[in-house]
Amino acid sequence: MPELPEVELTARNLRTWARGATISDARIAKTRITRGGSIDARALIGRRIASVDRRGKWLRLTLDDDRRLFSHLGMTGRWVRRTIDAPEERSERLRFDVTRRDRETSLRYLDQRMFGRLLVADEDIEEWTSLGPDPLIDGVDGRLLARAIGNRKRTIKEVLMDQAVLAGIGNIQATEALWRARIDPRTKASELSSRRLGALARAIGWTLDRTLGLEEGPEIQYVEDPGAPNPFVVYGRDGEPCPRCRTTLVRIVLGGRATVLCPTCQLNQDVE
DNA sequence: AACGGAACCTGAAAGC
């Protein structure tokens, strides 16, 4: 589920909760979350969490012995803070009890569908190093987009979601940004003018900032959480009027993913 | 090489 904004908020939470803290206990359930490796939880006990970083949708917790814990949230992963005596939750896959200044709390990684990943490594893993530029860390503008896209011929929506092109953009952020920039998601990426790419870069900044602002708080609110209203402008709103021109928004499928667009205003026309 | 589609999972919501 999570895209760049949710992962960024998670990184900020983990810094607040755990940076500088010592792991006093660690337990990991044996599930497919650790595929591609295995984690010896006992070997983490006693280590201090030196720093927490995010790149794209990946999190990296660096320990004081320079080993790193990598975490990808997949579709349903979330890190939460609990009291030390809170009972194990249904989808709990990893638990860290951490101590800082004599205060002990418990960090839990929850992941219902287990598409997420957890890996421990001595150095940065390929999944981390192969990520493209991150819009929040590296900034994003039309030139950078043009360079990242190169002459890729897939649709701009699919290319935007390619983590090697731009790190952190998923289905929601791509949908929202393309609507904002008035670009038809089916356009071949290499066919966008530099002017269009400039508009797209600004639109990406707009939707990321907007989503980050919506999600400030102790726990990330997902759209699909029961009772939570959809906070997005067009994502999940097919059948509703376009907020800009009132045309009914339509749903198509691109690269196997639901895509909402306005058939009237997403026509790649410059508007100033 | 590039593409569409299925697979990996669980559970909530919609459909009948």
Next chain:
DNA sequence: TGCTTTCAGGTTCCGT
């Protein structure tokens, strides 16, 4: 009411 189908914000693999 209860059973069935569809769908979900991610990634990877497989066959054409």
